[in-house]
Amino acid sequence: MxxxxxxxxxxxxxxxxxxxxxxxxxxxxxxxxxxxxxxxxxxxxxxxxxxxxxxxxxxxxxxxxxxxxxxxxxGSYTGTSREVLTDHVAADGGVLFDQNLVATSEESGTSIVGLWSDYMCPACEVFDTKYVPQMEEYGTAGELQLSMHVVNTLGTDFSTKGAAAFYYLAQYAPEKVWEFNHAMMERGQQIHAQSVPANQTAADIADIAKSVGVAEEVVNDLPASILDSKWQDVVAKTVSTFRDNGFTGTPTLTVDGQADDSWTKGNPDEVIPEILKKAAGK
The missing domain is CATH 1.20.5 (Single alpha-helices involved in coiled-coils or other helix-helix interfaces)
Incomplete structure (x- = not known):
């Protein structure tokens, strides 16, 4: 087939x-x-x-x-990041000051009045101008001991670098950090007034430290230090304590670690002097 x-x-x-x-x-x-x-x-x-x-x-x-x-x-600063030391930083992130407004690790035995601030907080800038001088009077008289906590709760670059610089100088220029803190508050006011650029560099902050008399070798290492994540971690730790304490805004005024916000509910010009007087035992 x-x-x-x-x-x-x-x-x-x-x-x-x-x-x-x-x-x-x-x-x-x-x-x-x-x-x-x-x-x-x-x-x-x-x-x-x-x-x-x-x-x-x-x-x-x-x-x-x-x-x-x-x-x-x-900028023109050629230094390197310094070792993170916090001998003058308390466990809660505060920097204590003695009667000469020098950062110290020693408690005086008097009541401690603390202030938590952010360098880009407008209310903090007002507080620094109007009420910190009153705190100074009690502190320099030895009737109270002052403690400053600088945070970056607003999350700005200036807040972060500025707070890192505060803790850096508390360690390496303890005799100048109080003046530096005040100068940084003034710079914050200038930023808000738009009289200086908002994008302040690490070198700009070093210039502020230099302007209040911080030693040249300390200033030279400041920019590299405050850009270092290890120094910024000191700030982050302080912010964590701020949150853990239940604090929600700056400025926060404390007496012996306890927040006293009574001044925010009345006339601060009357209430804050009363808080300080009471803390001093008067």
Missing amino acids: TPKNTPGLSQERMTKEERRQVAREKARMLKELEVKQAKRRKMITLAVSVVSLLLVVFAVWQIVTSDKGDAKQL
Whole structure:
């Protein structure tokens, strides 16, 4: 019996010329396929090369802009970050001051009046101008001991670097940190008044420290130190304590660690003097 024709056997019934045409067509199709695959490989190689080049350019740009940013932050100061020491920082992040307004680790035995502030807090700036001088009178008379806690609860760059500088100077320039704190509050007022740029650099903060008489070698290392995450961690720890205490805003006034917000509910000009007088035992 004659077998049925199948596709595989169809060429057996072709003429010699037809078989040549089929072979030529297959060869043409294979060549086209090879050309397409070659083009595809070329496109993929080109795309990979472009992406690789862009990554290199981006990495170089990051390095260059980072270097420029660091240079702007450091200004003319060439120092390096100092070791984080907190001999003059209490467990709650406060810096105690003696009668000469020098940072100390020694408690005087009197009531401790503390103030939690942020350098970009407008209310803190007002408090520093109007009521901190009253606190100073009691502190320098030895009737109260003062404690300052500087935080960055507002999360600004100036708050963070400024607070780090406060703790840095409490350790390395304890006799100048009280003046520095006041000068930083003034700078905050200038920023809010738009009389100085808002984007204050680490070098600008070092200039403030220099203006209150901090020693040159201490000032020189200040920018690199306050940009160091280890010094900023000191600030973060103080903020954690602020939150743990249930405090919600700055300025927060405390007497022996307990917040007294009575001044926010009445006339501060009358209530704050009464708080200080009571704390002093008068």
